[in-house]
Amino acid sequence: MGEYIGALDLGTTSNRFIVFDRRGRIVGSYQKEHEQIFPKPGWVEHDPMEIWHNTGDVIRGALARTGLTGNDIRAIGITNQRETTLIWDRNTGQPYMNAIVWQDTRTDEMCRRLAEDGGQNRFRAKTGLPLSTYFAGPKLRWILDNAEDARKGAEKGEALFGTVESWIIWWLTGGPDNGSHVTDVSNASRTMLMNIETLCWDEQILKELNIPEQILPRIVPSIDSETWGTTRKDGPFGAEIPVCGALGDQQAALVGQACFDVGDAKNTYGTGCFLLLNTGTEAVHSSHGMLTTLAYQIRGEKPVYCLEGSIAVAGALVQWLRDNLAFIEHAAEIEPLAKSVADNGGAYIVPAFSGLFAPYWRSDARGVIVGLTRYINRGHIARAVLEAVAYQTLDVAEAMEKDSGVKMSSLRVDGGMVVNELLMQFQADILGIPVIRPRITETTALGAASAAALASGFAGGIEELKDNWKLDKTWKPQMSEEERQKDIKSWKKAVDRTLNWID
Numbered sequence: 001m002g003e004y005i006g007a008l009d010l011g012t013t014s015n016r017f018i019v020f021d022r023r024g025r026i027v028g029s030y031q032k033e034h035e036q037i038f039p040k041p042g043w044v045e046h047d048p049m050e051i052w053h054n055t056g057d058v059i060r061g062a063l064a065r066t067g068l069t070g071n072d073i074r075a076i077g078i079t080n081q082r083e084t085t086l087i088w089d090r091n092t093g094q095p096y097m098n099a100i101v102w103q104d105t106r107t108d109e110m111c112r113r114l115a116e117d118g119g120q121n122r123f124r125a126k127t128g129l130p131l132s133t134y135f136a137g138p139k140l141r142w143i144l145d146n147a148e149d150a151r152k153g154a155e156k157g158e159a160l161f162g163t164v165e166s167w168i169i170w171w172l173t174g175g176p177d178n179g180s181h182v183t184d185v186s187n188a189s190r191t192m193l194m195n196i197e198t199l200c201w202d203e204q205i206l207k208e209l210n211i212p213e214q215i216l217p218r219i220v221p222s223i224d225s226e227t228w229g230t231t232r233k234d235g236p237f238g239a240e241i242p243v244c245g246a247l248g249d250q251q252a253a254l255v256g257q258a259c260f261d262v263g264d265a266k267n268t269y270g271t272g273c274f275l276l277l278n279t280g281t282e283a284v285h286s287s288h289g290m291l292t293t294l295a296y297q298i299r300g301e302k303p304v305y306c307l308e309g310s311i312a313v314a315g316a317l318v319q320w321l322r323d324n325l326a327f328i329e330h331a332a333e334i335e336p337l338a339k340s341v342a343d344n345g346g347a348y349i350v351p352a353f354s355g356l357f358a359p360y361w362r363s364d365a366r367g368v369i370v371g372l373t374r375y376i377n378r379g380h381i382a383r384a385v386l387e388a389v390a391y392q393t394l395d396v397a398e399a400m401e402k403d404s405g406v407k408m409s410s411l412r413v414d415g416g417m418v419v420n421e422l423l424m425q426f427q428a429d430i431l432g433i434p435v436i437r438p439r440i441t442e443t444t445a446l447g448a449a450s451a452a453a454l455a456s457g458f459a460g461g462i463e464e465l466k467d468n469w470k471l472d473k474t475w476k477p478q479m480s481e482e483e484r485q486k487d488i489k490s491w492k493k494a495v496d497r498t499l500n501w502i503d
Contacts, residue, residue, distance in 0.1 A: 030061030070239030128292030245451025287358030309396030
């Protein structure tokens with residue numbers, strides 16, 4: 001019996017395989033980037049075969065680095081970039097075209113047409129989601145409409161649809177030779193095709209989008225003691241290992257942060273920000289621009305739901321400052337630059353580069369810098385960039401509290417930006433609650449490993465996972481309530497200035 005758990009993290013820019021021990025500590029890992037393909041403005045694609053080949057490379061690389069073999073791994077959990085859409089031939093394993101990535105906006109016109117009958121919330125009661133280019137259902141319809149072979153394959157029963165975890169599970173468990181075609185509830189809830197109460201594909205929505213059900217994967221629990229098959233001896237592990245855990249990346253971070261109780265919340269600071277609040281076994285429907293989504297499901301138990309607020313631009317704003325404005329050479333330079341001033345000098349940046357995501361959902365908005373005077377220097381702009389990330393998180397947190405009636409008592413944080421202490425302190429100040437950073441900030445991969453550990457019996461239960469979670473640092477609010485309210489008022493004024501820019 002293997003003494004380690006493997007987590008396959010299938011991200012937007014890279015794949016990683018990480019090996020964890022029984023205490024949830026990282027033993028070793030290996031990472032490989034894949035190409036970002038931009039065929040037209042607003043279009044973003046990945047090569048599915050490159051992602052599959054890189055998956056083999058990172059598994060072999062991590063095993064070589066740690067001196068382990070496939071037989072040392074008890075079970076595998078997978079986490080993935082969500083909503084990215086693939087369709088392939090079940091007989092050959094060849095994709096009909098590149099994967100359409102979650103950021104891609106080519107389905108904008110289609111979503112507008114769908115909204116003419118029933119508005120943006122046409123499917124929200126069933127799916128928890130507004131009509132948006134973000135989700136996988138419209139992307140799948142686009143492929144079926146535009147890749148002739150895909151539509152023919154779908155009608156003949158030869159085509160398979162999946163998000164990235166479905167694609168990789170299918171290949172790991174055999175591919176064209178009887179590979180397992182499944183998706184877990186957390187990923188299925190991001191397609192806009194699954195009814196979040198019944199956890200089944202919705203026949204009416206499939207009919208309205210002209211999607212044949214036979215191409216869709218079987219929906220399974222995220223943490224599944226009845227494994228979806230084992231890896232092949234002739235595959236990258238060289239051994240038969242159960243594949244039994246899968247979670248979309250943000251839900252995986254929620255599990256990795258041990259947010260198992262109602263009211264527990266985490267925020268991941270990456271390219272964008274994703275704030276998730278555990279609402280328990282009740283699906284809370286949002287009237288304040290949040291998404292209602294599946295957090296996870298353990299086989300034999302009721303599903304757990306969460307509210308999610310997605311912020312499009314967080315770390316990407318620091319990249320913009322570096323690459324487009326050449327304010328800094330490296331992302332790490334932003335903190336010392338922001339610390340060179342005492343405050344933002346009255347300047348606010350709202351990074352609505354491609355509209356505003358949660359809680360506004362305004363595609364007509366565009367970014368603004370406001371409050372400029374001759375006093376403002378590079379330090380103030382750097383500080384305004386970091387503060388914009390914290391203010392956007394505040395907007396989402398406020399909307400979640402209105403929807404759920406649950407007051408956040410603290411916020412657990414992870415992702416690349418949490419090394420920035422100035423940002424973390426300002427986040428605690430502007431939210432008025434403690435901000436908590438864990439010792440292991442690779443929470444997405446840890447969540448996938450936790451799912452596999454629970455499903456395989458490697459972990460004794462949720463309490464053991466909570467015990468494995470270890471604190472690194474807590475930031476407590478230090479700002480006066482008067483100052484906090486004044487700053488929030490200025491931020492809201494800045495957001496107003498972004499609206500109605502695009503006619």
